[in-house]
Amino acid sequence: MNVSSLPRSVQFVCLGNICRSPAAQAVMEQIAILEPEGRQLTVDSAGTAGYHIGRAADPRMMEAAGRRGYELRSRAKQFEPGFLRSRSLIVAMDRENYREILRTTSDCPTNVRMFSDFLGDDWPRDVPDPYYGGVEGFEYVLDML
Template structure:
């Protein structure tokens, strides 16, 4: 089974929404037996909290089931997840720092927007300080990025593991 980890800063906005969208897409494509996903943050700001209310509202509006409690990335995650997918450069840098700290390497560390054919930006903006429209914008970006990411994964030979 291929394990995918989505990472943002606090694990209450972007990464839990990315995980929920990914899970919905793998279920819709009958790939639940091939993939599993989780999400976490690089910070410890919100450990144990539910996703931001605006994230939950956005997920509900788009009919994406979302159940999650925020957690922080750890050494086990760096070893066990086949793909680590960050939302922005800052969090990708933090992940690289942790890999170095623990003497680990990871060949599949990406920004989620790397999978979009022509993204307007390489990063998913943090909607935390924005309004409902910021969360909807993030949903649209993630929905498209994850669709392309899933196509990328389906082309890989390791999907049949």
């Protein structure tokens, strides 16, 4: 693998930054630790809305992720347009957040992708928001990640 082609920083973005994107961050951090090139990777997450700034991840997601060996340590923060310049890759968890990210700039950023771009065709286009559902929704999101 060509180390120079790897992103140096990845940010996952969902709506409130308490369910999907912090879980994706935790999964990616764990994967990065296992790869020599990945140890140089900076991973974080943000939300397009500022509903939960400063809060820990949703306890239901923390519990579901914990059962799989992931620790969600991040605190919710809101996506800022400057992240488009400071992150090598920004990964939106669904189409609505993808559009919100693009609305923050007049440019055509090439570093913004959908999470589903990295999944097989058997998965849905959007990572569903489990916030208003039951435990199975959190488990399904983790299955996708």
